[in-house]
Amino acid sequence: MTPDLAGWRADAPITKSLAEVNSTVAIPAAGRWWRRLLAFVGPGYLVSVGYMDPGNWATDLAGGSKFGYTLLSVILISNLMAILLQSLAARLGIVTDRDLAQACRASYPRVVNFLLWLACEAAIIACDLAEVIGTAIALKLLFGIPLIGGALIAALDAFLLLLLMNRGFRFLEAFVIALLVVIAVCFAVQVLRGFVPKSEIFTNSDMLYIAIGIIGATVMPHNLYLHSSIVQTRAYERNDTGRREAIKWATTDSTIALMLALFINAAILVVAAATFHKSGHSDVAGIEQAFELLSPLLGLGIASTLFAVALLASGLNSTVTATLAGQIVMEGFLDLRLPSWARRLLTRGIAIIPVIIVTAIYGERGTADLLVFSQVVLSMQLPFAVIPLVRFVSDRRKMGKFAIPMSVAAVAWIVAGIIVILNLKLLADTFFG
Numbered sequence: 001m002t003p004d005l006a007g008w009r010a011d012a013p014i015t016k017s018l019a020e021v022n023s024t025v026a027i028p029a030a031g032r033w034w035r036r037l038l039a040f041v042g043p044g045y046l047v048s049v050g051y052m053d054p055g056n057w058a059t060d061l062a063g064g065s066k067f068g069y070t071l072l073s074v075i076l077i078s079n080l081m082a083i084l085l086q087s088l089a090a091r092l093g094i095v096t097d098r099d100l101a102q103a104c105r106a107s108y109p110r111v112v113n114f115l116l117w118l119a120c121e122a123a124i125i126a127c128d129l130a131e132v133i134g135t136a137i138a139l140k141l142l143f144g145i146p147l148i149g150g151a152l153i154a155a156l157d158a159f160l161l162l163l164l165m166n167r168g169f170r171f172l173e174a175f176v177i178a179l180l181v182v183i184a185v186c187f188a189v190q191v192l193r194g195f196v197p198k199s200e201i202f203t204n205s206d207m208l209y210i211a212i213g214i215i216g217a218t219v220m221p222h223n224l225y226l227h228s229s230i231v232q233t234r235a236y237e238r239n240d241t242g243r244r245e246a247i248k249w250a251t252t253d254s255t256i257a258l259m260l261a262l263f264i265n266a267a268i269l270v271v272a273a274a275t276f277h278k279s280g281h282s283d284v285a286g287i288e289q290a291f292e293l294l295s296p297l298l299g300l301g302i303a304s305t306l307f308a309v310a311l312l313a314s315g316l317n318s319t320v321t322a323t324l325a326g327q328i329v330m331e332g333f334l335d336l337r338l339p340s341w342a343r344r345l346l347t348r349g350i351a352i353i354p355v356i357i358v359t360a361i362y363g364e365r366g367t368a369d370l371l372v373f374s375q376v377v378l379s380m381q382l383p384f385a386v387i388p389l390v391r392f393v394s395d396r397r398k399m400g401k402f403a404i405p406m407s408v409a410a411v412a413w414i415v416a417g418i419i420v421i422l423n424l425k426l427l428a429d430t431f432f433g
Contacts, residue, residue: 009106015331017328018099018229023231025039043173043289043416047223047258051079051258053134060269062272072269079258081219083254083258085389089223090251094246099229101226103228107392116385121329129374130374135312135315137311138315154315177189308403387416
């Protein structure tokens with residue numbers, strides 16, 4: 001049974017999220033457990049893409065080169081936060097047949113929904129900004145294309161999603177997973193080390209700025225909207241038994257995928273700490289600086305090339321998921337449907353403008369600072385996605401017997417509180433010194 005409709009506004013429309021691919025991936029009715037798990041594998045990896053995009057690279061490199069291994073604990077903690085929050089997003093989508101944007105629209109007044117939509121769009125543009133910069137830098141490192149030219153080329157990848165979606169959702173997932181393997185292999189050739197938090201993270205404002213950037217780059221707000229939608233591509237039985245099993249396999253899928261993201265982010269920070277911080281290059285904050293120094297300092301000729309290939313794969317992958325997230329929030333909050341190519345070009349066009357302006361005025365160093373700043377902006381938007389999500393999955397009227405236990409709700413509210421407090425601390429440091 002679906003949870004009681006009394007939990008939602010009576011005038012709330014009930015439309016399928018991503019209707020063109022909703023319930024299109026078959027789930028085997030019988031057979032071994034691993035066949036059922038494999039049927040659910042995919043959404044978690046699409047979500048994990050946002051946890052290792054170029055914005056993560058920037059914050060991890062800046063943190064590792066400047067503060068050594070100190071911020072490794074922040075990567076671990078933010079990844080654990082992400083595992084919890086993504087499992088809640090999957091649960092919401094599976095149980096209610098609504099994505100997070102649709103759930104907000106069915107619960108809040110129109111003005112509140114419009115403000116939440118604006119916050120989410122700001123997060124998607126900040127994320128897209130990181131992808132444009134990352135892809136442009138990778139194209140420059142590999143092929144010598146100027147940054148502005150690379151940023152303009154990055155706009156054309158709008159058509160990549162169209163091509164993949166036309167081949168079916170499983171094909172899209174396979175493409176994303178293949179690029180994730182490329183990123184993992186490129187970093188597996190390089191390093192790993194230590195995870196204990198230090199109080200200095202909170203008291204040192206420079207360190208806190210990078211730490212909050214890491215949290216924003218890891219726990220991405222639009223990923224919560226994305227996950228709550230794409231889990232519904234599975235054709236599980238829409239009854240209590242089917243939903244319970246779907247929650248189990250979807251949570252397993254996303255947890256495994258996010259552990260891969262933890263490895264990638266930890267590897268980037270450790271490479272930066274071991275290679276740059278220990279050799280006295282603590283000012284390496286830019287991806288291009290890292291590229292130039294990696295091979296000489298590691299004594300591994302191919303290290304810089306692997307780094308650039310992984311960066312390009314990361315930028316391409318992030319393109320796919322940001323477009324899907326943009327479609328989900330626009331349809332969910334506003335019931336406004338645009339062709340995916342138009343949606344992509346609109347978002348990317350907005351993201352390209354600041355990249356071109358900053359590159360023209362401040363050069364490459366400006367884009368490096370802009371990349372880290374975009375991740376702090378993402379963190380600032382997080383409460384506007386996390387708080388509604390935790391409210392919904394804790395509400396028995398909306399979730400019925402699938403509402404999360406009080407203990408899980410308590411942990412989720414603590415996570416939301418930590419995010420809000422860190423953001424307020426950063427704002428206070430920024431404006432009041």
